[in-house]
Amino acid sequence: QITLKESGPTLVKPTQTLTLTCTFSGFSLSTSGVGVGWIRQPPGKALEWLALIYWDDDKRYSPSLKSRVSITKDTSKKQVVLTMTDMDPVDTATYYCARRPGGFVGDGFDNWGQGTLVTVSS
Amino acid sequence: IQLTQSPSSLSASVGDRVTITCRASQVISSYLAWYQQKPGKAPQLLIYAASTLQSGVPSRFSGSGSGTDFTLTISSLQPEDFATYYCQQVNSYPLTFGGGTKVEIK
Secondary structure, eight states: OOOEEEEESSSEOOOOOOOEEEEEEETTTSSTTTTTEEEEETTTOEHHHHHHEEOOOEEEEEEETTTTTEEEEETTTTEEEEEEEEOOOGEEEEEEEEOOOOOTTTOOOOOOOOOOEEEEEO | OOEEEOOOOEEETTTEEEEEEEEEOOOOOOOOOEEOOOOTSEOOOOOOOOTEEOOTTTTTTTEEEEEEEEEESSSSSOGGOOOOOEEEEEESSSEEEEOOHHHEEO
């Protein structure tokens, strides 16, 4: 059974740095083609892709956030960490991590965490 | 690549056939996925590669299209299908999602 779970602060102040951890089980991030990504969703709004890290440490970022976002992995701990600097109230959203299985042309994110709501407020 | 979904919302009855459209701003071959999201829940993958049904997804869901125009069809709407649906292109970075289509009860 594949599971992912996000953890981190629920409230951050403007200008602070957000660090979120995705802890997963049921698959390995050392398997060829597999990736773990972060997606966020402001309240009442659409999904927005943020970043993705692959089994071979290839990293991809949304250009609109690239200067503020960093993604890393710890394969042995089965964790992926998202760091976002200079947080602003507009970054208030539910943050999800999700698995990209790889190996399929045109695949999407097939397993998602439950999400964690992060509020940015002073 | 921008994805435009239409309609943004629709009202339908149980048993209705429902069609949602996703148009890409440039050609993405068949590199499109569809998700269903219920309130307070994470999205769930329904279809990938434009027309391949994800394991465990009911066969009343189907996807079609290639290039720039794609369609998600629910052949006979069930009570549990009332949700918001998103398309996502995985052709190139940055990965992008459509604005969503909310399917409500008539």
